[in-house]
Amino acid sequence: MPADPTPHGATASGAGAPGAGDRSDAPGGFHSGDAPRRLAQAALRDLPWEVGVAKPDPAVVVDGVTRTFGGLTAVSVDHLEIQRGGITGLIGPNGAGKTTLFNLLTGFDQPDTGTWSFNGRSLGKMAPHEVARLGVVRTFQLTKALSRLTVLQNMLLGAQDQRGESFFRALVPGIWRGQEKANTEKAMELLHRFKLDTKKDDFAGTLSGGQRKLLEMARALMSDPHVVMLDEPMAGVNPALTQSLLGHVKDLREQGMTVIFVEHDMDVVRDISDWVVVMAAGRIIAEGPPESISQNQAVVDAYLGAHHDAPLTVEEEDQVLAQAEQAIAREEQTDGDVLSADTRPERTDR
Numbered sequence: 140m141p142a143d144p145t146p147h148g149a150t151a152s153g154a155g156a157p158g159a160g161d162r163s164d165a166p167g168g169f170h171s172g173d174a175p176r177r178l179a180q181a182a183l184r185d186l187p188w189e190v191g192v193a194k195p196d197p198a199v200v201v202d203g204v205t206r207t208f209g210g211l212t213a214v215s216v217d218h219l220e221i222q223r224g225g226i227t228g229l230i231g232p233n234g235a236g237k238t239t240l241f242n243l244l245t246g247f248d249q250p251d252t253g254t255w256s257f258n259g260r261s262l263g264k265m266a267p268h269e270v271a272r273l274g275v276v277r278t279f280q281l282t283k284a285l286s287r288l289t290v291l292q293n294m295l296l297g298a299q300d301q302r303g304e305s306f307f308r309a310l311v312p313g314i315w316r317g318q319e320k321a322n323t324e325k326a327m328e329l330l331h332r333f334k335l336d337t338k339k340d341d342f343a344g345t346l347s348g349g350q351r352k353l354l355e356m357a358r359a360l361m362s363d364p365h366v367v368m369l370d371e372p373m374a375g376v377n378p379a380l381t382q383s384l385l386g387h388v389k390d391l392r393e394q395g396m397t398v399i400f401v402e403h404d405m406d407v408v409r410d411i412s413d414w415v416v417v418m419a420a421g422r423i424i425a426e427g428p429p430e431s432i433s434q435n436q437a438v439v440d441a442y443l444g445a446h447h448d449a450p451l452t453v454e455e456e457d458q459v460l461a462q463a464e465q466a467i468a469r470e471e472q473t474d475g476d477v478l479s480a481d482t483r484p485e486r487t488d489r
């Protein structure tokens with residue numbers, strides 16, 4: 140079980156955060172409805188839009204983490220704090236270092252330098268299962284090996300703290316079986332929530348792209364995490380399932396989890412993020428609420444200029460058309476002037 144005794148990491152340190160201490164009057168210690176979103180947004184609302192800005196109640200703190208591959212610096216993060224109970228979007232162009240940062244934070248890769256912690260506890264040099272046991276997990280794509288397992292078997296692999304893991308306990312099968320039964324029940328509850336229960340005995344490899352994403356998320360939840368890192372949760376998902384997946388991500392926040400997700404679709408980022416962190420060439424180049432990002436010139440230059448996939452507003456379309464009309468009118472005017480001043484009888488190049 141995660142070391143933190145309070146539900147989903149709601150530590151006493153959260154009491155000083157705007158709204159963060161007001162969590163105890165609902166079942167499980169949290170309000171229902173959209174209260175967690177409001178709490179997260181209230182906590183972040185008045186912060187300056189600065190790289191490395193201190194958060195009122197950080198769940199994860201990263202300091203001086205670098206990772207190089209040969210001569211390439213994949214990650215170089217001076218200071219980053221992730222607010223507890225919020226949804227943080229991590230964006231940046233291809234190769235910016237987002238996945239590498241996820242791997243480092245969850246113990247799947249080790250940095251050249253730096254420290255990082257969850258709830259004040261250092262996660263450096265820990266193996267992935269130790270990090271997961273403390274409550275920090277990331278989702279995984281369905282690998283070939285996992286595709287050959289059933290949906291339910293995939294879920295059981297996500298379970299942590301199985302008493303059967305211990306050799307001595309394994310000698311007492313009754314305990315192990317009890318744990319397996321509990322894990323299976325939990326897996327079935329989650330599969331029901333993610334509408335995958337009827338697929339429990341299907342090979343995971345037969346699922347559609349969207350169903351795979353649902354399974355990846357459901358599997359991560361088997362370990363009762365406090366912090367969930369989702370790597371492109373909407374990639375390759377059809378529009379009908381996108382809404383369902385977005386709902387599930389918001390649900391994680393409703394349940395008090397801290398969510399960090401990598402995503403390229405800016406509409407999705409704007410829709411669900413309480414805070415956005417922008418990476419480019421391994422560094423964090425901007426941080427702020429979603430509305431701050433498109434106003435940041437460094438972000439536009441590094442990323443949005445090439446990836447801005449939001450449709451133009453009517454006003455923007457009108458403006459572009461008006462500018463085009465003016466440019467054409469100017470060209471025609473210039474051509475006319477040139478022609479009338481030109482002694483040549485006729486242009487042959489048009």
Ligand SMILES: Nc1ncnc2c1ncn2[C@@H]1O[C@H](COP(=O)(O)OP(=O)(O)OP(=O)(O)O)[C@@H](O)[C@H]1O
Nearest residue numbers: 208211212213231232233234235236237238239240
């Ligand atoms: N194991 C590795 N060996 C060598 N180079 C690597 C390795 N992993 C990542 N890189 C390099 O590190 C840089 C950062 O890669 P990373 O996958 O973290 O970026 P990303 O922001 O997640 O990109 P994308 O959006 O395309 O997934 C890239 O230049 C990548 O080629």
